[in-house]
Amino acid sequence: MTEIIDGNEVGERVKDGLADGIETLSAEGVTPGLATVLMSEDGASETYVSMKQRACEEVGIDSVHVEIDPDAPESELLDRIDELNEDPSIHGILVQMPVPDHVDEKAVLRRVDPAKDVDGFHPENVGRLVAGDARFKPCTPHGVQKLLASADVDPEGQDVVIVGRSDIVGKPLANLLVQKAPGGNATVTVCHSRTDDLGEKTRNADVVVAAVGVPELVDGSMLSEGTVVIDVGVNRVDADTEKGYELVGDVEFESAKEKASAITPVPGGVGPMTIAMLLYNTVKAASLQEDVPVDLPSAS
Numbered sequence: 199m200t201e202i203i204d205g206n207e208v209g210e211r212v213k214d215g216l217a218d219g220i221e222t223l224s225a226e227g228v229t230p231g232l233a234t235v236l237m238s239e240d241g242a243s244e245t246y247v248s249m250k251q252r253a254c255e256e257v258g259i260d261s262v263h264v265e266i267d268p269d270a271p272e273s274e275l276l277d278r279i280d281e282l283n284e285d286p287s288i289h290g291i292l293v294q295m296p297v298p299d300h301v302d303e304k305a306v307l308r309r310v311d312p313a314k315d316v317d318g319f320h321p322e323n324v325g326r327l328v329a330g331d332a333r334f335k336p337c338t339p340h341g342v343q344k345l346l347a348s349a350d351v352d353p354e355g356q357d358v359v360i361v362g363r364s365d366i367v368g369k370p371l372a373n374l375l376v377q378k379a380p381g382g383n384a385t386v387t388v389c390h391s392r393t394d395d396l397g398e399k400t401r402n403a404d405v406v407v408a409a410v411g412v413p414e415l416v417d418g419s420m421l422s423e424g425t426v427v428i429d430v431g432v433n434r435v436d437a438d439t440e441k442g443y444e445l446v447g448d449v450e451f452e453s454a455k456e457k458a459s460a461i462t463p464v465p466g467g468v469g470p471m472t473i474a475m476l477l478y479n480t481v482k483a484a485s486l487q488e489d490v491p492v493d494l495p496s497a498s
């Protein structure tokens with residue numbers, strides 16, 4: 199029978215695992231603080247930011263929210279990041295992506311103090327991750343590692359095909375999965391829009407991670423029997439529903455489920471893990487900045 203990997207359940211376990219750490223910090227007079235920065239009117243981005251704030255409240259992390267007019271100049275965003283970098287009550291800063299076209303995303307990511315970069319997107323943190331010395335693992339890739347572990351899938355020796363080469367998911371996940379470390383030691387292939395015969399690659403994989411942002415790109419015909427399928431895509435497609443859309447992944451769930459030994463659904467798969475791992479990184483950031491050691495749930 200195909201195992202449906204429940205990201206809500208695994209995410210709740212990660213959040214529960216943070217309680218001791220938050221208590222330890224609290225005993226030292228420290229409450230972890232996260233700043234969310236939104237420079238967009240995109241409905242999905244607004245949803246994700248409010249989900250992040252609600253999750254903070256649930257576990258006892260303080261959150262402040264900064265909203266910047268999407269038409270404002272880039273300098274306004276950079277100035278607000280500078281203020282948050284200087285604010286000792288803020289241990290983690292995340293700028294919700296994507297930012298408007300007139301804003302240089304790389305300049306924004308470089309501006310966040312690497313010690314507060316709980317997304318793990320600053321070049322210093324990217325470098326540390328690649329060197330096998332991650333300070334903050336990017337939330338979605340870290341969440342994928344946790345989901346694999348929860349389904350007793352050890353990537354060691356497995357052929358993993360990642361569909362998508364984004365800076366947020368594909369590239370950091372590939373780096374994590376090849377590392378000589380628990381949750382790593384896989385043989386990784388990263389596919390993208392120029393990949394020839396994607397189906398041939400995915401059919402030869404033990405694990406397929408779809409993270410490309412194309413609704414239902416990967417279907418059952420592209421999978422072999424027993425493949426583990428992790429669907430990172432959360433795509434809003436027009437539908438005759440109250441909201442006017444429905445969420446679909448990058449995987450065509452019904453046909454993929456027929457082949458998969460385990461598969462994540464959308465919604466309720468990788469998405470909740472992205473939020474849970476953000477909380478994890480925020481507690482870690484507070485612990486490092488305040489020099490209060492805490493026990494955090496194992497790395498993968």
Ligand SMILES: Nc1nc2c(c(=O)[nH]1)N[C@@H](CN(C=O)c1ccc(C(=O)N[C@@H](CCC(=O)O)C(=O)O)cc1)CN2
Pocket residue numbers: 242245246249292293294295296317337338366432445464465466467468469470471472473
């Ligand atoms: N600064 C960042 N920006 C973005 C990131 C990121 O990690 N850091 N990732 C994505 C979006 N994302 C987080 O921001 C995200 C996407 C989806 C979910 C989620 O829980 N989805 C739910 C469905 C929610 C809904 O109703 O729409 C699910 O899959 O069950 C959380 C976070 C891009 N930007």
